[in-house]
Amino acid sequence: MQSAVLVAEPEPETREYLGRQLRVDGFDVLDTARRSEALELAERVRPDLVLLGELDLCQRLRRGEPGRTWDRNVPVILLAPTSDPDERVRALERGADDAVGRPFAYEELLARIRALLRRSTASATELVVAGDIVVDRRTRRVAVRDALVALSAREFELLLRLASEPYRVFTKEELLREVWGYRAVGRTRTLESHASRLRKKLRVGPDDDFVVNVWGVGYRLLE
């Protein structure tokens, strides 16, 4: 999933440069030069992170304003006006999560954006997506085209292993070793039986066959 970043920076060249770069790096970018528009966008779009060019906006963003309902807890990084550490300290004390001086190295800013997003969305979800199948390892829930599917413990572990590398073929020995912990060979019927049940449970539409057998080798997820 793409993260939406709001860039509130009055200086046109920097703003456009950041917009371009961040889009290249896979973010949804909204940008504005005006303070009032920044707050309006924060309310309307609810960005995942805000890149601020001005310190006073930081306080307003954190404090909130009457009648406005943006997320006052949104992650914020401030682009301080100079390289003076005091300015970074001031920003951090006024509620910014991070602050970089100018001129800044884009690579470092990008790394800081990613680190902050990582921290603030931690434990939100741990999704493994393979085609139409979504596996949430935190809640251990599985959805096929938004239809929830109830799996047993082994079935879940088996699907998780297959979904971790969709299309790849896993040998039976591999699956028995990694999902069951079996060292010896020969208990393939156990695996086949589970694969069969998993295939059936994942069958939401009539033609669905997500768990695919590869003759003489093993199984894979998705054709």
Next chain:
Amino acid sequence: MQSAVLVAEPEPETREYLGRQLRVDGFDVLDTARRSEALELAERVRPDLVLLGELDLCQRLRRGEPGRTWDRNVPVILLAPTSDPDERVRALERGADDAVGRPFAYEELLARIRALLRRSTASATELVVAGDIVVDRRTRRVAVRDALVALSAREFELLLRLASEPYRVFTKEELLREVWGYRAVGRTRTLESHASRLRKKLRVGPDDDFVVNVWGVGYRLLE
């Protein structure tokens, strides 16, 4: 409440200086020069934040090690060896939440520590809400759909842990470790009987089942 900071820094002068300063600023400080001791302290003391002097420890801290059970999600700030921005980028990419170069300004480091603690304990508010269940950790009162429920100390702690991340599945070992402080495995009956009692007490309506068992794994709050 004081926050505990683990300072893992091989250079003696820096380590002692940081320890002194941070204590003055109201932190509980543990420090060590040795890597193995840093991991041991992370496990035993469970600090609220780690100040790292070496990059490789960052990865080990995040990845975890067999048999060790510290909080792999603990906030981490790296003291990079020089002022080279690339070193900061590398640290951030390897899982650190923040990175400052050397020499560093203590004031900025302090501000960054505070900002990171602010962000990472943001969810630890007084009122924990999970669906129809409201837990007030200050008064230790619990309400299910506005109906007050009386819980014992352990039941409250168990519910609090479950409610801190509703829908997430907790393994039994995890709950026994985090709620009871047990290290060894095998005392699952104790947990099960508390889970059972908690489930019963939270049952306000006839069909309520907030404490849900996940077969072969553990428990979660809410379906």
Next chain:
DNA sequence: GCGCCGCGCCAGATGTCCTTTCCGGCGATT
């Protein structure tokens, strides 16, 4: 000291899942 309560633990009952077995059918090879 006495009663009450919470806690940890136990054991029987209950329920779920895993494995194995059987059989029919398909794929590959000749």
Next chain:
DNA sequence: AATCGCCGGAAAGGACATCTGGCGCGGCGC
């Protein structure tokens, strides 16, 4: 097309996890 090995699906027994009522202990208030 025949044969052999491999696989899918269903069903059943056994294995294992879980629920729950109850018991003894220890702490606390009276």
